[in-house]
Amino acid sequence: MNATSPLEPLQRRRSRIKRLTEQHRSMQETQRALRGSIESYKAFEPEVELEKIKRLESSSVGLSRKIADEEVNKANLENRLKVNRAAQTNPLVIWKFFTAEQKRLRLEANRLRKEISAANEHLMRDNNALSEVRSDLSSAQKRISEHECFSLNEAETQLADIQPKIRQIASDLAAAKSELERIEEKIRPHSQELDRLESELETFNSDIAKADRLDRDLTAAENSYERAMIHQKCEEKFGSGSPRHVINDRRGKIRRLENNIPKLERRIRDELKRLDRTISHLVIDGNNACYEGQSFIGLRGISALLEALGDRFKVTVVFDASIRAMLKSDNQGIEKALGPNTATHVTPTKTAADEYLMKLAGKNQSVFVLSNDRFAEYHDYDVVKSHRVLRFLIADGKFMANELDISVSL
The missing domain is CATH 1.10.287 (Helix Hairpins)
Incomplete structure (x- = not known):
């Protein structure tokens, strides 16, 4: 999908879901590793491990000495074989080759070669055993060192800290998938x-x-x-x-x-x-929403809108001071008509709602104003500059706000 595709916002959401999924998996792996480390620490018995280290050290010393003796013995055998070979005559010297002394030397050479072969096997076996003992000893010493360096309190704190993070990422992931x-x-x-x-x-x-x-x-x-x-x-x-x-x-x-x-x-x-728009708070231009064309319809439009919105986000309605006379009601009556879940405000006498709407919206990018006014004179306010003013239409007995995905009968 190229960068200019109209479906690119969907790809961004899919990429975010992928990132959250990877974060969730990584944190779960960290959580499992921490739990495993804590369980291993609590199950570890240093005294048993130290005793094992002593046994391994003793075995290592014993095997090292044995190997040293075996190497001396092998060197002696090889030296004797060398002397033996020097004493043997060339097979071409027939009159000497078949003497009793030469036969004895050849038999002794065969025996020495067998003993050297056996010595090599013993050395290989003992060197392998020594290598295994040293590996076990190194592992045991490493476990002791890790146990001594391990901070149980720190690990338990990390585990406690990561659990709410995992829950939050899981919640964010579920919300992102649902939204997509x-x-x-x-x-x-x-x-x-x-x-x-x-x-x-x-x-x-x-x-x-x-x-x-x-x-x-x-x-x-x-x-x-x-x-x-x-x-x-x-x-x-x-x-x-x-x-x-x-x-x-x-x-x-x-x-x-x-x-x-x-x-x-x-x-x-x-x-x-x-x-894709995130709306946490909707500020409604109350007087604006009291007209169907040029006809004053009172609170019918706003009431229908509020019912359609339900609890999607926080709602505030701001009226000009003139609304009291137009509705033949006071502030309390207007507030009661719109219900307790709506923040209702009537501006002071002889003032209009426009600038109050601008200030209530502020710079929070999730706060939007619902009004058909252009607010040209308030061009310096962030809500106007960032295009956070939504439009609506009341016609044929319907309140329609396309950007809120609302079309409801009055």
């Missing part, structure tokens, strides 16, 4: 339609390429029979025997697609922007 599913469900019809249009565009371009080849074949045909066969092939493939007609038809369809696809992409971007 909600957005994908809303956007799926549009993305499927975009896939269909793009597939059609690819098909039509392919048709043009094939029809163009047939058109070139027609130009190159040497006789009427070859041209007839090409027209027949075109008819079978496209339902029209004229490659030029196919090309012109597909170009017209491509023009329509190239006109419609950007519109659909804009629709998808607008939908994703709306669905």
Whole structure:
């Protein structure tokens, strides 16, 4: 998916879910490692391990001495064999080779070679045993050192600290998955339609390429029979025997697609922007929402909106001071009409709500104002500069706020 794809916000959410999943898995592995370390520490018996180290050290010393003796013995045997070989005569000197003394020397040489071979086997076996003992000794000394350096309090503190973090990441991950599913469900019809249009565009371009080849074949045909066969092939493939007609038809369809696809992409971007928006607090221009066109409808519109919003986010309604006279009610009456879950404010006498709306929205990017005023004179306020003013329409007995995904009857 390229950077300009209208579905790029969905990919960002999928990437975040992947990161959270990896963080959750990594923290769980750390948690298991900490638990294992703590259990091992508590189960470890230093006295037993120290006794084992003593036994291993004793075995190491004994094997080292034995090996040293074996090496001396082997060296003696090799030296005796060397002397023996020097005393043996050359087999070509026949009159000496078969004497009793030479036979004795050859027998002794065979015996010495066997003893040297046996000595090598003993040395190899004992060296392997010594290597194993030293490895076990090193491991035991390492366990003692690790046990002495291990801080049980620190490990238990880390384990206690990581548990709420794992719960928080798990909660964030579940929320992110749920939010992605909600957005994908809303956007799926549009993305499927975009896939269909793009597939059609690819098909039509392919048709043009094939029809163009047939058109070139027609130009190159040497006789009427070859041209007839090409027209027949075109008819079978496209339902029209004229490659030029196919090309012109597909170009017209491509023009329509190239006109419609950007519109659909804009629709998808607008939908994703709306669905991707985080709103924690909605500040409503109360007086603005009391009119259907030029007709004053009182609190019917706001009441319908509040019911539709439910508890999606915190709601504050701000009225101009003139609302009291228009509704023939006081502040308490207006507050009661809108219910205890809505923060209701009426501006001081002879003042308008506009600037209060700006100030209530502040610089918190999750606080939005619902109003049809342009607030041109308040261009310096962050809520206007950051485009956090949402629009609505009251018409035909309905309160419609597209950016809040609301359409409700009054």
